Amino acid sequence: xxxxxxxxxxxxxxxxxxxxxxxxxxxxxxxxxxxxxxxxxxxxxxxxxxxxxxxxxxxxxxxxxxxxxxxxxxxxxxxxxxxxxxxxxxxxxxxxxxxxxxxxxxxxxxxxxx
Amino acid sequence: xxxxxxxxxxxxxxxxxxxxxxxxxxxxxxxxxxxxxxxxxxxxxxxxxxxxxxxxxxxxxxxxxxxxxxxxxxxxxxxxxxxxxxxxxxxxxxxxxxxxxxxxxxxxxxxxxxxxxxxxxxxxxxxxxxxxxxxxxxxxxxxxxxxxxxxxxxxxxxxxxxxxxxxxxxxxxxxxxxxxxxxxxxxxxxxxxxxxxxxxxxxxxxxxxxxxxxxxxxxxxxxxxxxxxxxxxxxxxxxxxxxxxxxxxxxxxxxxxxxxxxxxxxxxxxxxxxxxxxxxxxxxxxxxxxxxxxxxxxxxxxxxxxxxxxxxxxxxxxxxxxxxxxxxxxxxxxxxxxxxxxxxxxxxxxxxxxxxxxxxxxxxxxxxxxxxxxxxxxxxxxxxxxxxxxxxxxxxxxxxxxxxxxxxxxxxxxxxxxxxxxxxxxxxxxxxxxxxxxxxxxxxxxxxxxxxxxxxxxxxxxxxxxxxxxxxxxxxxxxxxxxxxxxxxxxxxxxxxxxxxxxxxxxxxxxxxxxxxxxxxxxxxxxxxxxxxxxxxxx
Numbered sequence: 229x230x231x232x233x234x235x236x237x238x239x240x241x242x243x244x245x246x247x248x249x250x251x252x253x254x255x256x257x258x259x260x261x262x263x264x265x266x267x268x269x270x271x272x273x274x275x276x277x278x279x280x281x282x283x284x285x286x287x288x289x290x291x292x293x294x295x296x297x298x299x300x301x302x303x304x305x306x307x308x309x310x311x312x313x314x315x316x317x318x319x320x321x322x323x324x325x326x327x328x329x330x331x332x333x334x335x336x337x338x339x340x341x342x
Numbered sequence: 343x344x345x346x347x348x349x350x351x352x353x354x355x356x357x358x359x360x361x362x363x364x365x366x367x368x369x370x371x372x373x374x375x376x377x378x379x380x381x382x383x384x385x386x387x388x389x390x391x392x393x394x395x396x397x398x399x400x401x402x403x404x405x406x407x408x409x410x411x412x413x414x415x416x417x418x419x420x421x422x423x424x425x426x427x428x429x430x431x432x433x434x435x436x437x438x439x440x441x442x443x444x445x446x447x448x449x450x451x452x453x454x455x456x457x458x459x460x461x462x463x464x465x466x467x468x469x470x471x472x473x474x475x476x477x478x479x480x481x482x483x484x485x486x487x488x489x490x491x492x493x494x495x496x497x498x499x500x501x502x503x504x505x506x507x508x509x510x511x512x513x514x515x516x517x518x519x520x521x522x523x524x525x526x527x528x529x530x531x532x533x534x535x536x537x538x539x540x541x542x543x544x545x546x547x548x549x550x551x552x553x554x555x556x557x558x559x560x561x562x563x564x565x566x567x568x569x570x571x572x573x574x575x576x577x578x579x580x581x582x583x584x585x586x587x588x589x590x591x592x593x594x595x596x597x598x599x600x601x602x603x604x605x606x607x608x609x610x611x612x613x614x615x616x617x618x619x620x621x622x623x624x625x626x627x628x629x630x631x632x633x634x635x636x637x638x639x640x641x642x643x644x645x646x647x648x649x650x651x652x653x654x655x656x657x658x659x660x661x662x663x664x665x666x667x668x669x670x671x672x673x674x675x676x677x678x679x680x681x682x683x684x685x686x687x688x689x690x691x692x693x694x695x696x697x698x699x700x701x702x703x704x705x706x707x708x709x710x711x712x713x714x715x716x717x718x719x720x721x722x723x724x725x726x727x728x729x730x731x732x733x734x735x736x737x738x739x740x741x742x743x744x745x746x747x748x749x750x751x752x753x754x755x756x757x758x759x760x761x762x763x764x765x766x767x768x769x770x771x772x773x774x775x776x777x778x779x780x781x782x783x784x785x786x787x788x789x790x791x792x793x794x795x796x797x798x799x800x801x802x803x804x805x806x807x808x809x810x811x812x813x814x815x816x817x818x819x820x821x822x823x824x825x826x827x828x829x830x831x832x833x834x835x836x837x838x839x840x841x842x843x844x845x846x847x848x849x850x851x852x853x854x855x856x857x858x859x860x861x862x863x864x865x866x867x868x869x870x871x872x873x874x875x876x877x878x879x880x881x
Contacts, residue, residue, distance in 0.1 A: 287755070290755065293817055320561075320750075320752075320753075321816055321817040322750055322816065323559070323560075326561055330849050333848060
């Protein structure tokens with residue numbers, strides 16, 4: 229098991245409603261991935277242009293691939309001020325990218341942003 | 343050269359009409375086969391003349407020797423046993439699947455000479471030119487007392503092999519599951535068959551084209567959505583062939599749901615060259631499909647197929663007549679699109695399923711996945727693809743759409759996109775004339791991954807093409823080394839389209855779109871007519 233932390237630059241996320249809607253996306257099963265999206269806690273010192281990502285992964289030695297997947301994700305989506313917690317059981321980058329984007333879209337929908 | 347009647351005279355003492363007793367088959371082969379004969383043991387990735395292969399492997403190596411095997415597949419251990427026993431000098435074949443590793447070791451040892459690795463259609467063609475078998479060992483479901491054969495739903499390669507052999511002084515030997523008084527229909531006339539014997543057990547048929555919808559992933563659903571919207575709808579593809587695999591099974595299962603929601607019923611996917619895939623059942627039931635011609639049958643689909651004479655090509659007995667040679671020709675010349683999956687793709691778009699130490703061969707895919715340069719009839723999709731590819735001022739002609747749909751990484755994080763195909767190493771270690779390429783880059787018009795679709799047919803130079811491939815190669819090293827500006831430029835020009843460019847929301851990419859989510863759902867959709875083989879029954 230490997231534990232990874234990333235702080236990535238991103239556009240601040242839209243927060244239409246001032247409520248904390250946690251979104252759990254995906255189910256942990258073979259080749260799958262669980263993602264929790266929530267706003268960065270208000271007493272945290274990180275800026276609104278930073279996205280925090282924490283990963284627990286079964287596959288060791290892929291931190292560079294994670295970095296590439298997540299950097300592109302933070303570039304393509306307005307996720308500054310959000311925190312993502314991932315529980316990975318060996319998902320491919322395709323699955324990770326899809327689930328991350330789905331988690332973000334779910335979060336936006338929950339916040340009434342789209 | 344010894345004539346057919348001279349050969350048959352040697353077994354006259356136990357040959358009764360065209361029938362011979364099963365327990366004398368090895369004796370018959372010892373007598374009939376001459377040193378140096380070209381021998382074809384029928385087998386494909388579906389039907390196998392498995393008992394005759396066993397009998398051949400029991401012949402006397404002193405007598406049955408210096409053979410030249412000319413056959414579609416080397417799939418059974420017995421095919422390789424004959425080689426290991428030193429009875430074979432030379433081999434011309436098409437596909438080796440499960441025996442790929444053993445075959446590679448035999449070739450490396452120099453036990454036999456490899457003529458060439460063919461596509462099915464090429465090998466059939468050579469049966470009528472310079473590789474005509476002297477001995478053909480074939481499989482049929484039934485024979486009658488006179489020796490007429492019923493090949494039934496799994497006709498497959500039998501007509502091509504038998505016709506070449508029987509009309510050039512060769513001997514056709516058939517194993518049958520049953521001997522009956524009256525056949526359901528005659529597929530091969532008795533006068534083309536010289537020996538018939540009942541096999542101790544029915545010949546093997548592999549359910550090769552069954553994919554369990556329960557195993558289709560959301561990424562495959564996403565790629566199916568991209569294919570339907572970015573390719574099928576874009577070009578209005580009505581005539582097509584799908585390769586084997588979960589990626590294309592997902593497309594089949596999205597036709598009655600996603601494609602229908604886009605108003606595409608009757609506008610795409612009406613005419614097919616395809617095995618009777620169980621995953622096509624929901625689309626057929628939804629009225630999406632008008633016609634399907636099959637290369638072979640599929641275990642469990644017999645009753646469903648028999649109930650749809652309007653869709654499938656059936657005999658008067660109600661069973662499929664699947665003639666592989668005709669279906670290969672149909673797929674090559676009469677389809678506007680081939681889409682399949684592969685193991686590796688390089689920067690020019692060449693793709694290969696070859697890996698070091700395994701000689702798997704080609705099967706039929708290269709003939710489906712190649713532009714039909716001899717085609718002359720036009721269709722809107724063919725004309726459009728041709729117009730996109732053509733340099734200014736060139737002679738107008740059409741082009742077949744050839745697409746690969748692949749995830750950027752395979753299991754165990756093996757990248758699909760590579761700088762150099764393993765096929766080069768294999769060619770070197772096995773002494774092949776050429777790297778075994780399944781689909782050549784210059785035939786490939788479209789590439790679909792979870793990252794989007796690359797319209798390679800719209801690229802007019804090598805640099806654009808390479809960046810278009812890198813641009814959908816995700817986080818593989820090939821993808822990470824893309825020129826970001828060039829890729830964005832290709833996106834602006836509509837050469838690369840991301841899911842969002844096609845109006846596909848990733849949140850929407852989920853298994854709810856699958857018209858069947860399990861084998862059980864397929865059985866239900868078929869009205870109980872589809873009878874899946876036991877390994878696919880999990881309820």
